[in-house]
Amino acid sequence: MSDPSSRLTTGKPADAPGFRSPALIITALILAECVSAFEAGTIFIALPRFSEIFDAPASTTGWAVTAYMLVAAATALVGGRLGDMYGRKKVLIVIMLVSVLGSVISVLGDSMAAIIIGRGVQGVSGAILPLCYGLAREALPAPKVPIAIGFVSGAALLAGSGGSLIAGVLLDVADWHMIFVLAAVLAVVASAVAAVVLPGAHTRSELPRFDYVGAILMTPGLIALLYGITQGPAWGWTSPAVIGLIVAGLVILAVWTFWELGRDEPLVDFRVLANKQMTLNLIGLSVLALGPVGAVQIVTPMILQAPDSLPIGLGQSATVTGFVAGIAALVGFITSPLAGAVAGRWGGRTAFFIGAALFAVANLMILLGHKSLVVMMGVFAVAAVATAFAFTGYPKIVIESVPDNVTSVTTGILSTARQAFSAIGVAIVSVMLSIWTVPGTTAPTLSSFNAAVGWFILCSLIVAAICLFIGRPQPEPKQAGSIAAGEEGSATSAAYA
Structure with a gap:
């Protein structure tokens, strides 16, 4: 069965039906990436204040960063795959709304434990950037795609640095709760704009099956490896815990790789x-x-x-x-x-x-x-x-x-x-x-x-x-043809090896 979504193109034709303003689409993508970058950038300046308020050592408050990073690393891959399969716009909006839930948990929980849990939930926004890149390619004419990628990448840089500044001001003039309130408001606004502005996904006659086993194997393997590496300086590189985490992560990822290579419809x-x-x-x-x-x-x-x-x-x-x-x-x-x-x-x-x-x-x-x-x-x-x-x-x-x-x-x-x-x-x-x-x-x-x-x-x-x-x-070919779903891998390898 032919799958139009497998075309190797760099964007949709400018005269495609339902084409929308590139400026509006790029604005929606910028707002979406600002959600992820803002959440990633605000927390660092707040850690010393968390230590004071909750009488928590740095080893505890640091989990607000670690929890976010571990979830974001795994979600970037899984969320990207879900977007490719079921529609990037839908998955993007769901991801941003889940990040709102993370902010709500941090605010209402009003404790260091709640902040850590909330930050872990917010980590799903690690999938936003890959989804934005895919949406730029899907929704924009080819000449506008690199411009959109540039703006989205620049927005990540600006929102990350701006997040630190805004967080510092909020900590001085209000309190730490407002950091998460503002993050939630930004995510809600970005979700609404995405829902209105971004075009829907292409309709597919047959959806591939999601590789649940691959996702289950990859996630703990990646988390164990990254956590072992991040804790190495604190625990010592010869610590049994660090060595155990790194080895366990590598073994699980090796099994995951073997599994993926044997699948017709793998996660990766x-x-x-x-x-x-x-x-x-x-x-x-x-x-x-x-x-x-x-x-x-x-x-x-x-x-x-x-x-x-x-x-x-x-x-x-x-x-x-x-x-x-x-x-x-x-x-x-x-x-x-x-x-x-x-x-x-x-x-x-x-x-x-x-x-x-x-x-x-x-x-x-x-x-x-x-x-x-x-x-x-x-x-x-x-x-x-x-x-x-x-x-x-x-x-x-x-x-x-x-x-x-x-x-x-x-x-x-x-x-x-x-x-x-x-x-x-x-x-x-x-x-x-x-x-x-x-x-x-x-x-x-x-x-x-x-x-x-x-x-x-x-x-x-x-x-x-x-x-x-x-x-x-x-x-780019003048008339991009379709690649049969069963021939997609071999055709790609032949053309781009």
């Missing part, structure tokens, strides 16, 4: 990932997450806020740090249409390459000018632009490389890999920063700091080199 079709573009794209994003995308978030706040009496530190307040990050995020958002235009004109690999190269430049600036506030403001701005280009480039490579009906699950795989390797990168950099410390403190010496920043530069250069080997995007 590894055949789609078995072409050069997608393999290099996955490797490149993973390496980027090991350094300049993930662990760098440890180093840059340290530079601004640590006392200037230490080898590394400018002695700035948290407010100044938030302001610098917010202005930089705005620069990144403004630049996002340019990133989309570059990806549309020269392909995702070009935008990804520019992003990686700019990350190398930003970290070289850190290495040479970390004692200057002006230079550090430039670092934040360059890194924000780098993020806009990189996070526009890698999903554009997905769109250039896989069929439409697996767009969201494939970008979900990349999102999950990014979170997993970010956790690994944080562990690596934490070790680097603790190798040499200032006597009597836990602050890193200049040697430890240089080792960490050198790691960021190395990762950036490796990713830039990888981008050079990603093939040019294939020209």
